[in-house]
Amino acid sequence: MIINQILGQAREESRLVLTEIEAKQVLGAAGINCTDTRLAADKAEALTLSEQIGYPVVLKVSSVDITHKSDAGGVKVNLADRAAVEKAYDEIMASCRRAVPAAVIEGVSVQPMARPGIEIIMGMIKDPSFGPVLMFGLGGIFVEVLQDVTFRIVPLQPGDAAAMIDEIKGKKLLEGFRGQEPVDTSSLVDMLLKLSAFVEKNPTIKEIDMNPVFAYREGALVVDARIILE
Numbered sequence: 001m002i003i004n005q006i007l008g009q010a011r012e013e014s015r016l017v018l019t020e021i022e023a024k025q026v027l028g029a030a031g032i033n034c035t036d037t038r039l040a041a042d043k044a045e046a047l048t049l050s051e052q053i054g055y056p057v058v059l060k061v062s063s064v065d066i067t068h069k070s071d072a073g074g075v076k077v078n079l080a081d082r083a084a085v086e087k088a089y090d091e092i093m094a095s096c097r098r099a100v101p102a103a104v105i106e107g108v109s110v111q112p113m114a115r116p117g118i119e120i121i122m123g124m125i126k127d128p129s130f131g132p133v134l135m136f137g138l139g140g141i142f143v144e145v146l147q148d149v150t151f152r153i154v155p156l157q158p159g160d161a162a163a164m165i166d167e168i169k170g171k172k173l174l175e176g177f178r179g180q181e182p183v184d185t186s187s188l189v190d191m192l193l194k195l196s197a198f199v200e201k202n203p204t205i206k207e208i209d210m211n212p213v214f215a216y217r218e219g220a221l222v223v224d225a226r227i228i229l230e
Contacts, residue, residue, distance in 0.1 A: 002029045016229045017064045023225040030198035034222040041107040043089045049110040050085045056113040059088050061096045065103035072099035117214030124208040132199045136164040139212040156196035161189040183215035206230045
């Protein structure tokens with residue numbers, strides 16, 4: 001099973017942090033919808049993968065030593081053609097090597113440019129007293145500015161997941177505020193329940209961060225993810 005393979009390999013390598021690609025593979029195997037994300041070890045492979053995936057694409061530096069990819073200049077979005085990918089790859093490598101000189105860089109992740117949606121954050125932290133606790137709230141910059149999140153202890157029941165969505169202050173944004181399309185809250189409930197089940201089956205996971213999750217009128221999609229092991 002891919003989940004056990006990836007988690008086992010990380011433990012064998014004494015790594016506590018999964019790469020974004022590994023995190024999405026693990027979550028995808030748990031039934032959670034993530035962007036198709038592939039590793040390019042060099043510029044030529046980044047170009048090949050971009051052609052296969054289809055423009056526009058996103059490039060992100062792939063390194064467990066670079067936690068905040070955007071701050072290091074390691075993210076380039078909405079790349080529309082080969083020339084843009086070539087330029088973005090060179091800029092990512094130069095910027096990240098300046099920002100984190102000691103980082104081991106595997107290459108870049110290549111993924112399709114996701115259609116924008118309402119940005120959600122989901123995740124898990126381990127509380128010393130209660131164990132795994134799931135988090136849900138508004139994602140992107142909202143989580144830093146508004147801190148509009150709610151929590152529940154694992155395992156979740158369907159009613160727990162629905163209540164988490166109802167409790168956030170920004171719920172109106174999910175209901176179609178000022179002419180925006182309402183989002184598919186049933187997909188968010190389903191994602192929370194799958195995340196709960198995944199966490200319950202994998203006690204060696206210490207922390208999960210899925211931010212942003214794009215919520216749409218139909219469905220939801222994890223655009224970025226991070227998993228930390230015990």
